[in-house]
Amino acid sequence: LTSQPNTKPVEFSFHNSSVADLQDEWRRFTLSADDIALLNPNTGTMATFHNQRYAEITKAIYRRVPVLIQEEPPQNHWGISFLRMFHMAGDSHLFCTRDKLEAQGYVLQGNHFVRGDEHYLPLYEAKMMHQFTHRWATYETNGKIRNMTPEELRDPNAMSIPRYWVDARDVQARLDFWDHGWLLGFRSITRSTDERTAIFGVIPRVAIGGKLHLVFTAFKPQLVSTLIANANALIFDHITRQKVGGTNLDLYIVKQLPVIPPHTYTQALLDFIVPRVLELTYTAWDLQPFAQDLGYDEPPFVWDEGRRLQIRCELDALYFHLYQIKREDVDYIME
Template sequence: MWYRYTSGIYTDLGAKKLREMLFNNTKITGLFCFENRKTIFEGVHRSFKFVILTFEKEGKTEKFPAAFMRQDVKELQEFPKNNGLPISIDLVRKLSPDSLSVMEFKNELDFHIADKMTKFPLLGEKVEDKWNLELHREFNMTDDAFLFKKKPEKGTLALYEGKIIHQFTHIFAEARYWIDEREGRKALLKRNEVDKGQKFDYQNYRLGYRDVARNTDIRTMIAGILPPQIFAGNTLVLADPFPKLNELLFVCAVLNSFAYDFIIRQKVTAHCNMFYVYQTPVPRLTKNDRSFNDIVQRAAKLICTTPEFDELAQEVGLGSHQQGVTDETERAKLRAELDGMVAHLYGLTEDEFSYILTTFPIVNATVKEAALEAYRNFAPMFAESERLALTH
């Protein structure tokens, strides 16, 4: 049997039960995904994806051939004999235990790198004595629209949307709406809860990332740190406040890295849903781990560039926003160094990291070259760290 679907059939949480049924009760013979780049379907956006799924009734699937991000439907004539990549159900379950989402592997190296990175815990796992990530949304852009004001007034706070932030910056665009703080607090109160002046999440530094994202964009994961006294709409997914601000900066640095983006962009289609993020592997470094402080200090210089971040800068040892870096050349250098270090944290070889960089075709070549050069520069330091770890 064969059916035509959108790519949500193999990625979206809502299709999990269907995938479970297909894996356990049918023999999948092919999963072919193609983009509408050549306007095969008129009136449909060129980045929209379609899927041809074939399977036999009864049986069980251990592995199946797949092809992703194809642009020429004619390739279907040779699939899966000449262009099918075998996908293991065991790896699907390892990478996406809660949703059974299928990552968009393009070749065997994609498969190998993803498998290698799964030695780290998924973000949805609770790890004892380590930082943990809890995600949520704050205000709904439709249901809560009656609270929104189009101009700032006395007592109002800006409402941030996903497009307002970018990697390591909270001021990529201007706010469109504001919410009266008293009305906002009232709306955020839990059932039967009374406002006694208690501290709410919006009064803390928080990690936020853009919900609207595609794996065909220049970057898929776009995360930043929000200063206190900011409300957020549902297009900006938020993390619960971190008790330790240095760990908050570490997480932001990892999420904005090429290495992490390589994993998340193979899951995302049009939205970077929470369950995708929860099912990505991330090293859970803390202050006693090697490289942790080096990463935190670089992230702090990128983030703490305005007075709103003085408290954060002081907390992590940077001093104030005046020690933050605004020069674009220097910021590019810091970002390249973070990318190089995070690639080492994941245990990637130079060839693997070099390949990952090729999967970001829209990113400027000089940015990728700088990241790779930084990886090479840090190689001796990480090799020594691994040697010391083995001797203790």
């Protein structure tokens, strides 16, 4: 289909649980070769829409908003690059357990191990972070992982404890090009049926492993804040769900997601977005470098679920507006 530009539109149906579902007109939609090229310009692969209306909403977005990285002709508005810092299998010889480090005389300070001038950094995995928080989960001493409790989240000194630690020198060797004391990453392990599919967040400058991919851009932290807000917005999540067919948010998918370009952000928009991203993100002392890069030098914000919900709703509303989604389509998406 994609190799024949003049091919007539073809009918598709996804997310069916029985043959009878194929008879449901609500589940069927049509796409042309040009539609597929619009939605996935780099790969020409399919999006798995639930119905025709979702397809039309998404196509309209792609006509207005550029993809994150287009390969031909080359286009990368955000100057984005990606990095997988440590592979859980191939780099496992660099990982140290708590028992090993304590046996060698290292002392746990926060979630870092220290012995004199030697320093081991926590190895963050995807399951430890979530949208707007780097403290989603923590490992117990028995090796089991659990969610951080509300009490822990309200404590700005509480930190996620990993399974493994990595020598700070090995981390620096892989981040020698990056001048900031924080990182931006996203979970590459996900599903379209999860509560949220696109999960991006700011993480301290630590070791990163597994299914947690890092994102880098040369834009100032204020604009990086808008990228974080965009990637965690409901409308962005809705689009991402149409692209993920399995359990991985692969780089080729991320590159072909529509992202509001940096030149869109006026000072008024920055004044609205940046303080909200800061408040959602900076709830613990270990992200102070991110706060300082945004010009904020006060203590972390208190974790307040009601307040966080309000701020996120405000950001979601803004991005529905920036993506130019009609009110009736917003209602349909939110059903």
